[in-house]
Amino acid sequence: MDVHHIRAQFPGLRDKTFLDAACVSLAPRVAIEAVEEFLHMALCGPERSATLHHITMDEKRAQARREAARLINASEDEIALVESTTHGLSLAAQALPLERGDRVMLCDLEFLELALPWCQLSERIGIEIDVVSHREGAVRVQDIADGITGKTKVVAISSVQWTNGFRCDLGALSTLCRDRGVWLVVDAIQQLGAIPIDVRQTPVDILACGGHKWLNAPFGAGFLYIRRERLPDLRPPMAGYLSVEPPPGGWGEYFQTPDITPVRAYRFTTEARQYEIGGTGNYPGTIGLAASLRLINELGPSRLAEHIFRLTDHLIAGLRTLGIRLVTPVDRQYRSGIITFTVGPVRENVELMEYLLDHRVCVSVRYTSRVGGVRASCHFYNSLEDLDRLLNLVDVWRRRR
Numbered sequence: 001m002d003v004h005h006i007r008a009q010f011p012g013l014r015d016k017t018f019l020d021a022a023c024v025s026l027a028p029r030v031a032i033e034a035v036e037e038f039l040h041m042a043l044c045g046p047e048r049s050a051t052l053h054h055i056t057m058d059e060k061r062a063q064a065r066r067e068a069a070r071l072i073n074a075s076e077d078e079i080a081l082v083e084s085t086t087h088g089l090s091l092a093a094q095a096l097p098l099e100r101g102d103r104v105m106l107c108d109l110e111f112l113e114l115a116l117p118w119c120q121l122s123e124r125i126g127i128e129i130d131v132v133s134h135r136e137g138a139v140r141v142q143d144i145a146d147g148i149t150g151k152t153k154v155v156a157i158s159s160v161q162w163t164n165g166f167r168c169d170l171g172a173l174s175t176l177c178r179d180r181g182v183w184l185v186v187d188a189i190q191q192l193g194a195i196p197i198d199v200r201q202t203p204v205d206i207l208a209c210g211g212h213k214w215l216n217a218p219f220g221a222g223f224l225y226i227r228r229e230r231l232p233d234l235r236p237p238m239a240g241y242l243s244v245e246p247p248p249g250g251w252g253e254y255f256q257t258p259d260i261t262p263v264r265a266y267r268f269t270t271e272a273r274q275y276e277i278g279g280t281g282n283y284p285g286t287i288g289l290a291a292s293l294r295l296i297n298e299l300g301p302s303r304l305a306e307h308i309f310r311l312t313d314h315l316i317a318g319l320r321t322l323g324i325r326l327v328t329p330v331d332r333q334y335r336s337g338i339i340t341f342t343v344g345p346v347r348e349n350v351e352l353m354e355y356l357l358d359h360r361v362c363v364s365v366r367y368t369s370r371v372g373g374v375r376a377s378c379h380f381y382n383s384l385e386d387l388d389r390l391l392n393l394v395d396v397w398r399r400r401r
């Protein structure tokens with residue numbers, strides 16, 4: 001893979017060593033150009049009428065659905081465009097047919113956004129939440145299996161954990177949830193764009209993914225996947241024009257029909273787009289997302305993952321040579337683009353992070369449930385030289401102390 005060619009898409013890399021896609025990534029040129037083209041259209045309104053302008057905007061937005069479906073090997077009718085992972089996860093929680101006493105299982109490494117919708121449902125309708133504890137930063141499928149009871153309706157999990165990059169065994173979890181008749185809800189924001197997921201090979205019921213991390217999308221836009229067979233079992237929490245089948249001649253013609261009335265027997269869609277905002281949506285966000293996704297799809301998600309594994313191998317080897325403790329479980333099967341390490345208590349990790357930031361090396365310090373440290377994100381635009389620079393600075397910082 002020609003990283004130098006890819007780096008030309010990311011001018012934000014020129015003045016820094018950027019290793020923080022797990023926080024907010026840099027956007028590629030193609031995404032910014034697509035948004036600029038849209039903004040120009042908004043400025044000038046080149047279409048013959050405002051109605052056509054609206055239709056053009058909708059067509060541009062729809063490309064994000066297509067590219068998201070391509071990324072995870074889903075169908076377009078299984079994809080809804082949402083603002084963020086949080087938005088997608090909240091919609092999922094609201095749509096699931098849950099009742100008082102039903103149980104939802106999470107693990108203790110999760111980001112708060114994965115837990116909040118269930119905590120709200122716990123207060124509102126009395127669902128119960130079971131929390132599986134990690135073991136040295138790993139979440140074991142066997143522990144989840146052991147915790148499932150007849151009342152368990154949902155397992156909700158991040159396929160890659162945000163503090164240490166632990167990637168769960170999604171295949172085993174998928175089989176477990178299907179065997180036990182439990183909904184599997186996946187937060188994929190720390191995985192997709194780095195390590196591929198194929199929802200035909202590894203079926204999940206619902207998957208939410210925001211665009212601004214490993215997908216490199218510029219503004220608040222992401223997608224929600226719902227497996228087609230599961231769509232009829234859900235109750236969409238909102239309704240808008242995307243919830244209904246479009247009229248035969250299109251909306252433009254419909255609004256010119258004198259005898260239409262607002263209250264009538266609409267034909268509601270069974271497609272996932274019924275989960276979209278449904279009014280006039282976030283066009284710049286989704287247009288940027290479409291371009292960022294297209295770039296990843298064209299570069300080839302599997303090739304990108306191979307490169308990322310090469311980077312993380314290199315970083316792990318370098319940290320070991322320096323005698324630095326790795327927080328990330330290093331087995332490739334459980335690895336992602338995130339490598340977290342620790343040089344001591346939180347204060348020292350923050351000091352090191354500040355030193356690295358002073359030297360234009362972008363990393364974060366993150367913790368949850370006592371798992372965390374300095375988090376370095378190795379993305380497909382990174383090179384081995386980026387990691388050597390990080391390792392060299394870590395070494396210098398330690399020697400100076």
Ligand SMILES: Cc1ncc(COP(=O)(O)O)c(C=O)c1O
Pocket residue numbers: 022023083084085086087111113114158160161162187189190209210211222
């Ligand atoms: C695992 C995980 N889920 C969700 C989020 C929030 O993403 P969004 O802003 O797309 O809702 C984050 C952000 O750090 C995250 O790490």
